[in-house]
Amino acid sequence: MLLTGCSISKDGEKHNFSIGKGTFLLDGKPFVIKAAEIHYTRIPADYWEHRIQMCKALGMNTICIYAFWNIHEQKPGEFNFEGQNDIARFCRLAQKHGMYIMLRPGPYVCSEWEMGGLPWWLLKKKDIKLRTNDPYFLERTQLFMHEIGKQLADLQVSRGGNIIMVQVENEYGAYATDKAYIANIRDIVKKAGFTDVPLFQCDWSSTFQLNGLDDLVWTINFGTGANIDEQFKKLKEARPDAPLMCSEFWSGWFDHWGRKHETRDATVMVNGIKDMLDRHISFSLYMAHGGTTFGHWGGANSPAYSAMCSSYDYDAPISEAGWATPKYHKLRNLLLQYADSGQVIPEVPEAYPVIEIPEFGVNEVTPLFDNLPKFQESENIQPMEQFDQGWGTILYRTQLPAVAEGTTLLIDEVHDWAQVFADGKLIGRLDRRRGENTLLLPALAQGTQLDILVEAMGRVNFDVAIHDRKGITNKVELVNESGSQELKNWKVYSFPVDYAFVQDKSYAKGNKYDGPAYYRATFDLKQTGDVFLDMQTWGKGMVWVNGKSIGRFWEIGPQQTLFMPGCWLKKGKNEIIILDLLGPKQNTVRGLKQPILDMLRAEAPMTHRKEGENLNLQQERPVATGSLTPGNGWQEVRFNQPVKGRYFCLEALNAQNGQDEAAIAEFYLLDENGKPLPRQDWNIAYASSESTQYGNFTADKIYDLQESTYWKTRQGDKFPHQFVIDLKEEQQISGFRYLPRAEEGFPGMIKDYKAYVKEKAFSY
DSSP: OEEEEOOOOOTTOOOOEEEETTEEEETTEEEOOEEEEOOGGGSOGGGHHHHHHHHHHHTOSEEEEEOOHHHHOSBTTBOOOSGGGOHHHHHHHHHHTTOEEEEEOOSOOOTTBGGGGOOGGGGGSTTOOTTTTOHHHHHHHHHHHHHHHHHHGGGBGGGTSOEEEEEOSSSGGGTOOOHHHHHHHHHHHHHTTOOSSOEEEEEOTTTTTTSOOTTSEEEEEEETTBOHHHHHHHHHHHOTTSOOEEEEEESSOOOBTTSOOOOOOHHHHHHHHHHHHHTTOEEEEETSBOOBOOTTOBOEETTTTEEBOSBOOTTOSBOTTSOBOHHHHHHHHHHHTTOOBEEEEOOOOOOOOBOOEEEEEOOEEEEGGGSOOOOEEESSOOOGGGGTOOSSEEEEEEEOOOBOTTOEEEEEEEESEEEEEETTEEEEEEEGGGTOOEEEOOOBOTTOEEEEEEEOOOOBOSSGGGOOOOEEEEEEEEEETTEEEEOOOEEEEEEOOOHHHHHSSOOEEOOOOSSSEEEEEEEEESSOOBEEEEOTTOOEEEEEETTEEEEEEETTOSOOEEEEOGGGOOSEEEEEEEEESSOOSSOEEEEESSOOOOOOOOSSOSOSOOTTOOOBOTTOOOSEEEEOOOSSSOEEEEEEEEEEEEEEEEEEOOBTTSSSOOEESEEEEEOTTSOBOOOTTOEEEEESOOBOSSSOBOGGGGGSSOTTOOEEOOTTOOSOEEEEEEEEEEEEEEEEEEEOOSBTTOTTOBOEEEEEEESSOOBO
16 A cells, blocks of 8 residues: 555645645645546446545546536436435545545536436427526526535535535537636526636537636536647646646547447556646546446437447546556556545455356237327327427327338438338338438328337537437428428337336237347346346347336447446346337346447448549539648638539648548538538538548548547548538538647648539549
8 A cells, every 4th residue: 555645634634725826735735636526327326436546546636527417407406416316425435435525516527427417307398408597407406506515515625515616507618608607507506506616618629618707617628639839738838827637637438329349548648647747737537447337328419319328437547346457556556646635545455256147038029009198189290299208219100191112111210220110110210310201102002000219319418419309309290292291190109118017018028029029037146246248139229127227228239238237136036127118039038147239230430431432523613722731720712702502512621640441530511601501400411431440530521529539531542632521502612610639730631632623422
């Protein structure tokens, strides 16, 4: 055991945490925050103490946490801070083990969490404008923050607790520019009782000044490999005497269904932390331990829509199951050298036991369509929220008029994954990830029963798309040569995710079912332990064990197992319930000692070039040619005059470093006034080269609102490289903004380019 420094106060001891010249101050002495971000919602409450001890043994002195509004207030006015939601207990456990707390109460938190932590029922108000000065949104925010204050305000260090800083909102510069709104949230946080410790706001180096308030601490978020000096350059210019902190140093990344498992290099991560510590820069490692997004709480990104896996392993130093990884030990070895004076860094706690479960059959089954709940009637299509349903699956049913062959069924909009049936026969599936919303119908007789079964995969957790209503959000039409006809008079059936709902079914012995069904079984255990439930033979759905909602599965991967904490298992008989909306290949389950997080079985590649397709630019005239200036940070190119068009092509002729690779982190087109055009409906129509072997570097990363992700061409593919954006409608385009990768040396940055704009599609 290594003795080093700055031990935390015991219960009841009062301390002062403040801002000094170029440093944070704890009781008047310089203090570097070394924070480990972990989330109480993603860790079984029985394991909280173990994970906190893992962070302490890593060499951290602080735990950073979000407060998740939507898990505490699942129905308006009904607050739950008990058991798994007891955030105050979590903070006290951290104090017990000598760890401070950085609290991030939102109201918005992002975190790849359902709707960024905002409660779904806000969307029942059709005209609500989230994360604005909308009176209803601010009213509900104040009520929630008041409850958080009742739980946590007395845990500020000045009152004998361990909370040293509290965040106001979260990365708001990536959402909007509205200092009045940030000021309102600041005041709400203060009214909730957080008046004794510094309040801070986090953002990216490119956006932190958009909403920066003078009385708040400013911190910067960025990922492994970033150029540290470049990230803090503007902040040091704006506030030369302020302490510096990376409030989210991204240790890895999150996984999406249908995309390759994400990893980040351990050496690059450790070197970045060393660079910060050598400069006395504070940091919070996001994530030190990701854990699991149990149940239905996973969010989604947009554009383009892409739902998150249940595993939030994040390639973090502490694995999903709480194990110390090689990345952990590499970081610990560094932090042992930078321990605070008087800090105690203990030995690494032992991992919890892991068991195997022999394969067993899940042989009680009941079809979903044999278990319809009471329906609601609606003349027009409405989203899930208007039927007072927050999560799960929803069925829309109506009777069709006579349908001629060649008629198209248009569903506007599918949120998020739909199966369409005519008189009980499956006629097609639609996937929002791929922008699918139409099906070609066979000839159908008048009176045919149309069923549209829609699964909500997770509300968008980033940007304005958080206004993400589920089910079918607008209308359903029949479209043919003679015109369109909107379908009316719907019966609507809600299938929530509550255990009581899935348990209360008429299960009977049977074989696997070809279609949506619930499955149930019991299995016996002589001993309990952590285990990974192998779902490789199942289709798509959710799992409940002993009443706990464990998470989602989908055959496309990359995640093929579900983490089952041993603390939720029992010696003797255990129950498992599986909702499979596709139907399994084999209705058996087994328990593994290791997870499977990197097995893709996607139906089609997520790249943007069809086999044999080559962009033909020989007859095209560029609207602009030129050269970009080497360097990190945003650059802007303006055309001689605005050009009208729907399709934009950027052709990269070479790279700044003379190598073959091209890369772009973020990209905007500018309107006739030089303002960024909305990107929500953009689509990549073509990309000449996209690297997917070792990560997700597809061309849609140029507009995914994440500055640390990027488009990168395949190794060995020669210049020129092109991508084509379909804006979906004609726009006036006056130029573009380009952000290279954040690493030092800006690898893959384009040097010479040509830009093209067309009203009609390019030829291939």
